[in-house]
Amino acid sequence: MSNTVMERLPANAATRGTLSAGRRIITSPKYAPVLVTLGLFIAMFVSGGVRYDNFWSPQVLLNLFVDNAYLIVLAVGMTFVILTGGIDLSVGSVIALSAMICAKLLEAGVPAAGVIAVTLVATSLLGLGMGLMIHVFKVQPFIATLAGMFLARGLCYVISEASISINDPFFVSMASTRIPLGGSASITISVIIALLVVAIAFYVLHYSRFGRTVYALGGSEQSGTLMGLPVGRTKVLVYVVSGLCSGISGVLYSFYTLSGYSLTAVGTELDAIAAVVIGGTLLTGGYGFVLGSALGVLVLGLIQTMISYEGTLSSWWTRIFIGGLLLVFIVLQKVLTRRRN
Amino acid sequence: MTQVLSPVDAVVDIVGVTMEFPGVMALDCVDFRMYPGEVHSLMGENGAGKSTLIKVLTGVYSATAGDMHLAGSKVSFSTPAQAQDAGISTVYQEVNLLPNLSVAENIMLGREPRRFGSLDWRAMRRRAAELLEGLNLDIDPGSLLGSHSIAIQQLVAIARAVDVNATVLILDEPTSSLDTDEVAELFRVIRTLKEQGCAILFVSHFLDQVYEIADRLTILRNGRLVGEYRTEEILKIDLVQKMIGKEMASFSELEQRHRESEEEIAGTGIPFLEAKGLGRRGAIRPVDFSIDEGEVVGLAGLLGSGRTEIARLLGGIDRADSGTSEVNGKAVKLTSPRKALSKRIAFASEDRRGEGIVGDLSVRDNIALALQIERGWYRPIAPKRVTELAQHYIDALNIRPADPHALVRNLSGGNQQKVLLARWLAVAPRLLILDEPTRGIDIGAKAEIQKLVFNLAENGMSVLYISAELEEVLRLSHRVGVMRDRHMVSMVENDSLSVEDLLALIAEGSEDEDEKDVVA
Numbered sequence: 101m102s103n104t105v106m107e108r109l110p111a112n113a114a115t116r117g118t119l120s121a122g123r124r125i126i127t128s129p130k131y132a133p134v135l136v137t138l139g140l141f142i143a144m145f146v147s148g149g150v151r152y153d154n155f156w157s158p159q160v161l162l163n164l165f166v167d168n169a170y171l172i173v174l175a176v177g178m179t180f181v182i183l184t185g186g187i188d189l190s191v192g193s194v195i196a197l198s199a200m201i202c203a204k205l206l207e208a209g210v211p212a213a214g215v216i217a218v219t220l221v222a223t224s225l226l227g228l229g230m231g232l233m234i235h236v237f238k239v240q241p242f243i244a245t246l247a248g249m250f251l252a253r254g255l256c257y258v259i260s261e262a263s264i265s266i267n268d269p270f271f272v273s274m275a276s277t278r279i280p281l282g283g284s285a286s287i288t289i290s291v292i293i294a295l296l297v298v299a300i301a302f303y304v305l306h307y308s309r310f311g312r313t314v315y316a317l318g319g320s321e322q323s324g325t326l327m328g329l330p331v332g333r334t335k336v337l338v339y340v341v342s343g344l345c346s347g348i349s350g351v352l353y354s355f356y357t358l359s360g361y362s363l364t365a366v367g368t369e370l371d372a373i374a375a376v377v378i379g380g381t382l383l384t385g386g387y388g389f390v391l392g393s394a395l396g397v398l399v400l401g402l403i404q405t406m407i408s409y410e411g412t413l414s415s416w417w418t419r420i421f422i423g424g425l426l427l428v429f430i431v432l433q434k435v436l437t438r439r440r441n
Numbered sequence: 442m443t444q445v446l447s448p449v450d451a452v453v454d455i456v457g458v459t460m461e462f463p464g465v466m467a468l469d470c471v472d473f474r475m476y477p478g479e480v481h482s483l484m485g486e487n488g489a490g491k492s493t494l495i496k497v498l499t500g501v502y503s504a505t506a507g508d509m510h511l512a513g514s515k516v517s518f519s520t521p522a523q524a525q526d527a528g529i530s531t532v533y534q535e536v537n538l539l540p541n542l543s544v545a546e547n548i549m550l551g552r553e554p555r556r557f558g559s560l561d562w563r564a565m566r567r568r569a570a571e572l573l574e575g576l577n578l579d580i581d582p583g584s585l586l587g588s589h590s591i592a593i594q595q596l597v598a599i600a601r602a603v604d605v606n607a608t609v610l611i612l613d614e615p616t617s618s619l620d621t622d623e624v625a626e627l628f629r630v631i632r633t634l635k636e637q638g639c640a641i642l643f644v645s646h647f648l649d650q651v652y653e654i655a656d657r658l659t660i661l662r663n664g665r666l667v668g669e670y671r672t673e674e675i676l677k678i679d680l681v682q683k684m685i686g687k688e689m690a691s692f693s694e695l696e697q698r699h700r701e702s703e704e705e706i707a708g709t710g711i712p713f714l715e716a717k718g719l720g721r722r723g724a725i726r727p728v729d730f731s732i733d734e735g736e737v738v739g740l741a742g743l744l745g746s747g748r749t750e751i752a753r754l755l756g757g758i759d760r761a762d763s764g765t766s767e768v769n770g771k772a773v774k775l776t777s778p779r780k781a782l783s784k785r786i787a788f789a790s791e792d793r794r795g796e797g798i799v800g801d802l803s804v805r806d807n808i809a810l811a812l813q814i815e816r817g818w819y820r821p822i823a824p825k826r827v828t829e830l831a832q833h834y835i836d837a838l839n840i841r842p843a844d845p846h847a848l849v850r851n852l853s854g855g856n857q858q859k860v861l862l863a864r865w866l867a868v869a870p871r872l873l874i875l876d877e878p879t880r881g882i883d884i885g886a887k888a889e890i891q892k893l894v895f896n897l898a899e900n901g902m903s904v905l906y907i908s909a910e911l912e913e914v915l916r917l918s919h920r921v922g923v924m925r926d927r928h929m930v931s932m933v934e935n936d937s938l939s940v941e942d943l944l945a946l947i948a949e950g951s952e953d954e955d956e957k958d959v960v961a
């Protein structure tokens with residue numbers, strides 16, 4: 101049998117479909133949802149400016165960051181988990197828990213640096229515990245983190261049933277310090293921390309082996325194992341990352357509210373999940389970007405801002421809009437992944 | 442070639458390995474040895490234990506009993522990563538890669554080039570491109586793996602495996618979805634590695650390939666070692682007999698019957714399906730296609746020539762964006778697999794893992810799946826009837842283990858393929874579209890399946906048969922559609938066509954057809 105009669109295939113004939121590069125990006129399950137979110141954000145911002153007075157000011161935009169810095173950090177941790185195909189329901193309670201730990205320890209006179217260190221270690225350990233439960237005992241992430249959620253919330257009550265206010269000078273200065281950005285625009289230190297977390301997460305996800313293994317896990321755990329990737333370790337670590345991020349988020353939250361209270365941040369895990377999904381990360385894992393999640397938080401924040409500008413609408417409309425938006429995005433993801441196959 | 446093989450020189454030395462799954466003795470006290478610079482073939486029927494031996498060797502399973510030595514020192518791996526670190530590079534039977542990442546990453550993941558501690562994407566793409574080049578595979582390393590066909594994914598998996606500086610390279614059925622051309626490239630690479638002293642384990646059900654590349658072979662049957670032979674010292678016929686434990690009914694009977702029936706069918710051709718100008722942008726240029734009742738039409742062409750794409754249009758998997766189709770003279774729109782099924786057109790996909798079997802269901806439920814869909818959920822089939830049906834196909838196709846309640850996930854690759862086939866045969870369709878139906882199936886079962894297809898055609902079922910194995914296409918088909926560059930270049934009657942004729946047609950096509958298409 102001669103092989104010489106057979107000509108080589110041209111490059112594109114070997115792949116299914118011959119889409120142009122531009123069309124490939126728009127229809128790719130990787131980029132399309134993020135682009136849609138970006139488009140949505142711009143469209144909302146423009147229409148807000150047309151509709152309301154004083155909307156098109158830099159401060160309105162910056163306040164999205166100021167008010168949602170803690171949520172951005174939370175969404176970053178959640179992105180790691182969801183990229184592997186898991187979920188972390190504990191993050192809302194962990195925010196409350198870390199704010200509680202901060203408030204209690206500050207009340208007892210522990211210096212601020214120590215307080216923050218203890219908080220972050222505690223929340224990371226909680227994440228580690230859930231990760232081990234998921235990896236070693238093969239507990240569903242949903243169940244393991246649900247347990248973590250109840251545990252963290254319960255611990256809040258153990259620390260104190262009443263609200264504890266924070267008057268530590270460092271925390272107060274973090275809450276009140278404004279960094280001017282020219283004109284009358286300014287941001288808080290929390291915003292810088294949040295952006296730093298996003299940047300680090302982006303680097304880790306795209307330029308470290310750990311990050312790529314996170315994506316690999318979402319693609320196929322079995323294949324990852326057979327390819328010799330450190331699947332087990334990575335699976336545990338994403339929950340540690342999420343725990344750490346919830347800890348940071350909790351600290352930022354206490355900068356923002358200057359108090360610790362057991363009932364704060366109820367349901368915030370759902371906001372984080374919504375932001376991640378709207379930001380284009382597939383709930384089944386494998387596709388998504390941490391920048392998309394940050395963008396998702398901004399979209400949620402913008403909905404809230406617009407509703408407050410509207411004035412006549414009750415704030416519950418925010419929820420309705422977020423619900424509708426989520427629905428649209430999930431359908432979009434389904435359509436895109438189906439096309440891929 | 443007359444070196445003396447002593448256990449001392451062996452790079453892999455396995456003694457008395459036993460692997461027991463609940464209720465199944467997959468390996469029973471097997472010895473196995475590989476030497477540096479040899480290509481060693483592991484032979485055996487579907488379910489003989491080849492893949493299991495490989496998985497034990499590479500730390501996916503831990504053996505129930507037995508010892509393993511690598512280059513003289515005792516080893517026991519508990520993860521594939523450890524085996525990799527020890528210099529064993531493996532391509533497992535199914536494509537085990539990550540569809541959501543780029544081709545380059547799939548090749549390099551786990552040993553990505555780094556600069557100052559962070560991944561060097563440029564170097565990664567460059568290295569991946571070199572490796573693809575080495576296999577003469579011209580695809581964009583930045584493209585998503587999932588966007589490529591199974592064959593290309595298989596080649597990517599091979600590129601990944603040959604990159605490491607391995608002392609042992611294991612290839613479990615790497616050629617099952619490749620064309621002659623790709624196989625030639627692979628063999629070239631294997632020979633180079635062999636010269637460098639690498640020991641290569643090559644598993645395939647294609648005897649020709651085994652005889653072409655392997656120096657020695659080890660035969661397994663039902664998890665037991667039958668023997669170890671030099672390839673030049675064992676005749677094909679003896680090899681097959683040792684594999685299946687009895688003499689094999691030959692293909693010649695089939696060919697004989699084919700010739701006879703050809704004459705009858707030629708006279709009574711009632712068209713079942715006729716398609717005019719059926720096409721889909723980016724996938725397949727418009728084709729006219731028709732198939733008669735009881736006719737077997739083969740599709741031949743290179744990888745990516747559009748053979749699968751035609752099948753997907755007719756099976757309702759992809760929607761056509763031009764053209765019309767008629768079934769029994771009535772216009773139909775084949776817009777979903779369900780629609781196609783309601784016209785009694787069944788499509789068995791080439792991607793058994795992605796689009797075919799449901800691993801967590803039993804053999805019985807997998808077989809009944811399509812039949813139940815065709816009937817609708819409100820008309821359940823009696824459980825007893827389903828079990829009978831499953832048992833029937835288990836016997837007919839020799840599915841092992843012969844247990845209707847076994848989970849398909851635990852079956853060997855070839856047996857999974859048989860289950861998939863049984864599912865579509867159970868529907869008793871009017872048109873059965875088979876895309877690479879014998880992929881990974883052993884030589885005995887292959888003959889059985891072809892005989893079955895043949896019988897069904899004689900009873901009036903139409904079959905569209907796609908296979909990279911041209912001999913197989915020629916043995917079964919009455920007519921052969923020749924595909925090239927996403928276009929059907931010609932449709933030829935199969936009266937004593939030879940493989941060489943067909944190859945020439947695939948390579949050249951006919952020029953006037955091409956011109957006609959440009960005008961249209």
Ligand SMILES: Nc1ncnc2c1ncn2[C@@H]1O[C@H](COP(=O)(O)OP(=O)(O)OP(=O)(O)O)[C@@H](O)[C@H]1O
Pocket residue numbers: 462463465466467485486487488489490491492493494534841842850851852853854855856881883
């Ligand atoms: N995880 C498992 N659980 C139970 N049984 C298994 C498992 N893996 C394999 N087996 C059984 O072990 C036997 C050997 O399977 P194996 O995959 O090694 O066959 P093979 O020789 O590779 O066949 P093929 O040519 O079809 O790939 C089969 O009977 C199979 O059903």
Ligand SMILES: [Mg+2]
Pocket residue numbers: 491492493534613853854855
């Ligand atoms: Mg196998």
